[in-house]
Amino acid sequence: MDTRYQPELIEPKWQRIWEEARAFNVPNPEPGDPGDAPHWYMLEMLPYPSANGIHMGHVLNYTMGDVVTHVRRRSGSKVVRPMGWDSFGLPAENAAIREGGHPREITERNITTIRAQMKRLGWAIDWDREVAAHDPAFYRWTQWLFLRFYERGLAYRREAPVNWCPNDQTVIADAYIVDGHCERCGAQIEFRNMTQWFFKTTAFADELLDFDFPPGSIGWPERSMTGQRNWIGRSEGAEILFRVDELDIDLPVFTTRPDTLFGATFFVLAPEHPFVEKHATDEAKEYAKHAGAKRTEERAAETEKTGVFTGHYATNPVNGDKLPIWVADYVLMDYGTGAIMAVPAHDERDAEFAAAFDLPVVPVIDVDGRLVNSAQFDGTPAEDAKRAIIEWLHEQGRGALAVSYRLRDWSFSRQRYWGSPIPIVYCGDCGVVPVPDDELPVLLPDIDDYQPKGKAPLASNEEWINVTCPTCGGPARREADTMDTFVDSSWYFMRYVDPHNDRAPFDKHVVDYWLPVDFYIGGIDHLNGHLLYSRFFVKALNDMGMLSFREPFAGLFHQGWVQMGGTKMSKTKGNVMGPDELVAEYGADAVRLYILFMGPSDQDMEWNEAGIEGIVRFLRRLWRAVHDVAERAPAGGSGDSPLARTAHRTIAKVTDDVLRRIQFHTPISAMMELLNALSDDPTGDDARFAAETLVSLVQPYAPHIAEELWSVLGHERLWEQPWPEADPAALEEDTFELVVQVNGKVRDRFEVSVALSEDELVQRALASERVQAHVNGATVRKTIVVPRKLVNFVVG
RNA sequence: GCCGGGGUGGCGGAACUGGUCAGACGCGCCCGACUUAAAAUCGGGUGACCCUCGGGUCGUACGGGUUCGACUCCCGUCCCCGGCACCA
Numbered sequence: 001m002d003t004r005y006q007p008e009l010i011e012p013k014w015q016r017i018w019e020e021a022r023a024f025n026v027p028n029p030e031p032g033d034p035g036d037a038p039h040w041y042m043l044e045m046l047p048y049p050s051a052n053g054i055h056m057g058h059v060l061n062y063t064m065g066d067v068v069t070h071v072r073r074r075s076g077s078k079v080v081r082p083m084g085w086d087s088f089g090l091p092a093e094n095a096a097i098r099e100g101g102h103p104r105e106i107t108e109r110n111i112t113t114i115r116a117q118m119k120r121l122g123w124a125i126d127w128d129r130e131v132a133a134h135d136p137a138f139y140r141w142t143q144w145l146f147l148r149f150y151e152r153g154l155a156y157r158r159e160a161p162v163n164w165c166p167n168d169q170t171v172i173a174d175a176y177i178v179d180g181h182c183e184r185c186g187a188q189i190e191f192r193n194m195t196q197w198f199f200k201t202t203a204f205a206d207e208l209l210d211f212d213f214p215p216g217s218i219g220w221p222e223r224s225m226t227g228q229r230n231w232i233g234r235s236e237g238a239e240i241l242f243r244v245d246e247l248d249i250d251l252p253v254f255t256t257r258p259d260t261l262f263g264a265t266f267f268v269l270a271p272e273h274p275f276v277e278k279h280a281t282d283e284a285k286e287y288a289k290h291a292g293a294k295r296t297e298e299r300a301a302e303t304e305k306t307g308v309f310t311g312h313y314a315t316n317p318v319n320g321d322k323l324p325i326w327v328a329d330y331v332l333m334d335y336g337t338g339a340i341m342a343v344p345a346h347d348e349r350d351a352e353f354a355a356a357f358d359l360p361v362v363p364v365i366d367v368d369g370r371l372v373n374s375a376q377f378d379g380t381p382a383e384d385a386k387r388a389i390i391e392w393l394h395e396q397g398r399g400a401l402a403v404s405y406r407l408r409d410w411s412f413s414r415q416r417y418w419g420s421p422i423p424i425v426y427c428g429d430c431g432v433v434p435v436p437d438d439e440l441p442v443l444l445p446d447i448d449d450y451q452p453k454g455k456a457p458l459a460s461n462e463e464w465i466n467v468t469c470p471t472c473g474g475p476a477r478r479e480a481d482t483m484d485t486f487v488d489s490s491w492y493f494m495r496y497v498d499p500h501n502d503r504a505p506f507d508k509h510v511v512d513y514w515l516p517v518d519f520y521i522g523g524i525d526h527l528n529g530h531l532l533y534s535r536f537f538v539k540a541l542n543d544m545g546m547l548s549f550r551e552p553f554a555g556l557f558h559q560g561w562v563q564m565g566g567t568k569m570s571k572t573k574g575n576v577m578g579p580d581e582l583v584a585e586y587g588a589d590a591v592r593l594y595i596l597f598m599g600p601s602d603q604d605m606e607w608n609e610a611g612i613e614g615i616v617r618f619l620r621r622l623w624r625a626v627h628d629v630a631e632r633a634p635a636g637g638s639g640d641s642p643l644a645r646t647a648h649r650t651i652a653k654v655t656d657d658v659l660r661r662i663q664f665h666t667p668i669s670a671m672m673e674l675l676n677a678l679s680d681d682p683t684g685d686d687a688r689f690a691a692e693t694l695v696s697l698v699q700p701y702a703p704h705i706a707e708e709l710w711s712v713l714g715h716e717r718l719w720e721q722p723w724p725e726a727d728p729a730a731l732e733e734d735t736f737e738l739v740v741q742v743n744g745k746v747r748d749r750f751e752v753s754v755a756l757s758e759d760e761l762v763q764r765a766l767a768s769e770r771v772q773a774h775v776n777g778a779t780v781r782k783t784i785v786v787p788r789k790l791v792n793f794v795v796g
Numbered sequence: 797g798c799c800g801g802g803g804u805g806g807c808g809g810a811a812c813u814g815g816u817c818a819g820a821c822g823c824g825c826c827c828g829a830c831u832u833a834a835a836a837u838c839g840g841g842u843g844a845c846c847c848u849c850g851g852g853u854c855g856u857a858c859g860g861g862u863u864c865g866a867c868u869c870c871c872g873u874c875c876c877c878g879g880c881a882c883c884a
Binding site (some may be wrong): 104253617749790 | 864877881
């Protein structure tokens, strides 16, 4: 028999067997299935089909998902684990511009490559459920969902300042801007006023703050929930009306500090505030024009406060003070009301402004946190004063409790070609007209010129753009912008469970059966984008009655970045390391094990190929040991040997780490320890049991070698064998190593029976010569006994 | 500034509810076996310092504290990473 470990032979063999056996295809429940059998939705963020294929970050992500998939499957759950393609988007379009060809051809070529890479890694994916965002059978339903949002006012069009990427020639969502730069290409983002499509994410701002998962869910990491809450940025305060008497209008302000209302000494408007254009002096208008053109980051970077008096005064409703109205760029139009009451005594920014323009400062809170200079509120603690002043304002009809959010609506129209068309036409008579459902999908036409020119490439396709109005039959034009690819990824995980449905995006019963997703693995970079948008989609669709859950992802895990040279692998940085060469050299099993063995999977790791040798050695030793056992070890076994107990301990450790602790590297260490123990005694009592256990535990990590060795041990179809269970009796030890300390320092250790009483333990401990040497005749002041662990004598 | 996560051998890291001389497992390195040799493989060693070779002292960013006992809990300091940030 050839006993060399040759992954290049066994891996394709088992991959073929799994495919033929349809080992990992999982059908949906039959109609009428109550759905009470355990099931599990394992999801990993779908990949963009890059021309570079997948890199080690993907390998980490999908191997983690694979381990969980196998363990859950074999633990008795029906596990759905699909795969698909985030296949719209800029890189393919840019490649088409650069190198010619059609984005569709480029994308589909990449998908073919990546699918083969994925299959070569042996991931247990249900390929029957594969979906692709650019497939008309998929984007038909993306468009259909858009129309449902549109009908409810959750998708709308307005002119607004938006983030423009001058390099990609399109609008970018807030969540994908990093330090004022395009997250994708790195170009500096500009500020433009454009008519854009928005999803009304703010409609769910409050609800998005709560994370309400079904009982028993894994839940989200604390930092992720905190991160989204920060992004939403809820502030409680008051909206207060200040009257401009000479113009007979009210200017509302939002403040979180209504208790400082008596300290307001001036009033400031954002440069974009409509009041400025209508009522301010020419000088103030001129200032606003320049200041308003600057981006928020530029404004924040300015060290000196700037501003101009508008020529008008606002009346403080609480004391009748006439406050000069200024326009200054430290006030932002897109937060609160775009206007503030300035309280220089208690706000740093207002203080700077007051200092720069020599404006008065009136303190209204003393060192004890009580109000002063505040008439009838003097002496009230600030916290109480907030309520009291709001109440007073409310009675006067000059203010009310108010909540403000940092979150803004999601602009999702893109001025590029390779995305789903937005199913809207513009009619001279009827205005904005949605394309009727039975005309979906609005197919993305083939065009010759993808070059962005500051407007959508589709806009110049006269043949496509000119249509008849669905309402009146008159001439109309199609919307030429396409949808952000994050619209596709906001619902793909629901299409996965019902991918061939041609009557609806998905069947309610099917999504309600599988969702919410039990475990979702993906990068934390999508926290305020994709993950927030998906939650928004689910809440909206729940309101529409299309599904019964309120959260899409009941368990979330962020893998760390696989880095090279200290930065995350990415095409733009040119530090991408793919799995192909490694798989060819060491085999898929070794690559899978190694990427998980590198460290805690939620922590960033520096790619370093050197350590893979250790994993290859482990696999070779496993191979030899199991063959050795198969040939020489006796059948049966007492089940009571130290080796058997080690095997049971390993089962408990691996299971607990993977399922509860979500830690993938320590199980590998534990399996190495078991192999070390087995290698020491390959023909002993319970060697066969230990070998079978080890192979069974290795299977989720290294399924090919496990399957091969399982057959060497005389068994079949390991992938559907029950996950091993640790025998509690075997975990119980008859003896334990008693640690004896004197003054907290270990002085002796020896095996004792677990049956000994505390007194007996103390007697044994005192009997030790080493202990006596340290007690040395002194008085034992105190004795601490920790059952099954130690005895500590406090002496002296 | 606010919020979150960290700091353990030459390296990646372990120690899960304060309790087995902290350092599992692996990499690297050193020594040895096998070999003409190398590779592969196998065995041994590997926190620091001291040592009469029995062992001893110190050691988990730093300084304190709680405790019989602290990598683990508390207070303070330094540093690193991430999120939010002229958000009123």
